Amino acid sequence: MRLSYLANGHNHDVDLEKGEGGYRVTVGDSSQVVQVNSSTDGALQLLIDGKMLKAHVAAEGKQRYVWLNGKSYSFEKPSGSARRGAAAEAGGDGILRAPMPGQVRQVLVNEGDQVENGQTLLLLEAMKMEIRIQANLDGKLMKLHVAEGQTVDKDATLLEIEEG
C-alpha cells in the first residue's frame, strides 16, 4: 500500500508491502527490507537491510513526528484537499493572519479605515510577548475578524485589507 508524507512542501511516497517477518519498503527508486525488532510507546528499533536503526515516532491527527539520529522531522499526511498550506503561504494579498497563538490585546483600527503599508493595526500578546500586526499594503480595511480580548490560534485570520 502507498502512504504519502508532506515535508517542507514536498511530497514523499512510501510503498509498503508486508512479507514474511518484515516489510519491503520502497521510497523513490530505493527499496529495502525492514524488520521491526521492537516497538514501545513510539520508540522503534528497526533493521533496515540488516542495519540497526533507532527512531521515535509520534502521531497527532494528520501530523507525524519522527526523531532519528539526533534530528527531528515533521510530516503531514495529506488529505484530499491538501491546499491549505498553499493558501496560507500567499501572504501579500491583504489577509493578515496570527503568526502565533495568543490573545488580541488591542485593536487600533476600525472597519472601513484607510490604512498604510507598515501601519500597526493590532497588538497580539502571548506569554507576555507583544507582537504588532502591521498592514502589508496600502488600502482599506474591509474586515476585522477579531475583537479585543479574544484568544486566537496560530494562522487565524485577523484582518482583511483591500488594495487601493
Added chain:
Amino acid sequence: MPPEIQPPFSKILIANRGEIAVRLIRACREMGIVSVAVYSEADANALHTRTADEAVLIGAAEASESYLNIERVVDAAKESGAEAIHPGYGFLAENPGSAQAVADASLTFIGPSPEAMRAMGDKAAARTLMGKAGVPLVPGYQGEDDDESLQKAANDIGYPVLLKAAAGGGGKGMRVVENPDELEEAIGAARREAQNAFGDPRMIVEKYVTNARHVEIQVLADSHGNTLHLFERECSIQRRHQKIIEETPSPLLDDELRDVMGKAAVAAAEAVSYVNAGTVEFIVDPDTRQFYFLEMNTRLQVEHPITEMLTGLDLVQWQIRIAAGEKLPLTQDELSMRGHAIECRLYAEDPASGFLPATGIILAWQPPDGPGVRVDSGISAGTEVGVYYDPLLAKIIVQAEDRPAAIQKMRTALRDTVVLGLTTNREFLLDVLVHETFQKGTATTAFIAQHMNPWLPDEYVPVEALIAAAISEFHSPSNTGANLSTSENDPYSPWKRLKGFRMGMGQ
C-alpha cells in the same frame, strides 16, 4: 544508623510551576521537607502538580488569577500548614509586595527581604544606589519618565538606546531603539508589556552597548553578615534579550577580572543588606574589559544549575537553610570551580520565524542522561504547552573537565533529547554549539542577530525517517495500545484502510 538531620522547615509551599517547581520540590524531598504545590486549572495534570506531596488548586489558567495572585497563594500556604513559601523565579519572585504579604501572614519568604527587593527591583533607584556604592554603571537616565523626558534623555545618551521597565527584568518591557523615529511607538509597546508583566509602566533609558558580553555573578548571603560570590555565568547567547545558552566559567574572564567583578557583586549585595541567593548582572566590553552594572536579580536564576554543577553547592537547599537562619559554612577561599558547565534552554518556539512561541502537546519526551548530564524539566508525554505561560520546556545542563569537553557532552545530550509534537529550538541550539564564534568563546550578546539570522532548519529528509513514519503506522498502536485512542478517531490512520490487506501478501 546515621544521625537524624533536623530539616529547617517541616513543610514548604512552592509558589511556581514548570521545571523550577519540580526542581524546588526535589530539594524539599532531599531535605526531608513536605512540599505543597499550587496549580491553576490549566495545570491540573502538570508534572509539578503530580510530583509534590500535596497540591492546592488556586485559580484559573490566567496567571493573574492563579500564580500571580498572592492572596490565594498565602491562603493555600495557611490551609496546608506550610511554614515557608518558595517563589522560584518569575511570578511572585521579585515582588516586594508578595514578600511583605508572606511575612504579614507570619510565614517565611524564601528569598531576600522586601526592602532589598524594593531597592534592587526599581531599576531607576538601583542605578542611583549602585553609583553611590562605587559599582560602575552604563550611561543612562532614570528620572521623570514622561515621553518627552525619555525622548530628551535618549537624544542626550545617543542612539541606539535600550528602554527598560523600571520595575522589570527577564527581557519583558524592554526595547532596543535604533533611531528617534521609533522611540514613541517603542515606549508605548514597552509600557504595555511592563504594565502586563509587572503592573508598572515606568521606563528608564540606557545606552545600548552593542557587542558586549553578558556576565553575571552569583551571590549567596546569610543573615549573619556573610556574603560570598559563587563565580560568574556567561550568558551572552540571547534572543529577544532572553538567554538560551549559559556557561561557567566565562571564556572571557581571567582570575584577576573574576576577583574584581566578584568583589563588586558582593559590594552591590552588601549595599542593600542582601540576604539569600541573588545575581548581579554586568555587561563587559570585551575590548577594554571594562564592566558595568546592569541589574541585580533578587531571586534564584533560571541558569542556577551551572553554578551548582561547577561549585558542587546546592543553591536551592542553601536558600532554604538561609531563610531558616542557618549560617554559611564556607569562606570565599574554600570555594572552587570544577571544570566547565553549560546549560541549554529547550524552548517551545520557532527559531526560523523570529523565535515566536509554539504551542502543542508533547507527544514524546525522552530526556538525555549519562555522567555529568542533568535535566531540569517540567514536562512529560501528554503535557499541553499553551499560551498562558513561559514556553520553557526543559534545561539541559552538562559538566565536564574543560570547555571543549563540555561542548561535546552538550552536543551529545541535545542529540539524545527526544521531544516530539511541537516546534522547539533544539536544532538551533545544536547549530549554535558548532558555530566557530561560539567555539572560540568570543560570542557577544549580538551573536544570534549577527551570525544565526536568518536561520533555517535542515530540510533534507532521509529515507529512514520516512520508513520509520510508515512502519509506525502499523506498529505503535498494536504493540503498546498507548496511542490507540488517537488512531481510532484518526481519519488518516491506515487502520481504516487496512481491511482486505492480507498478511503475507507480496512475497
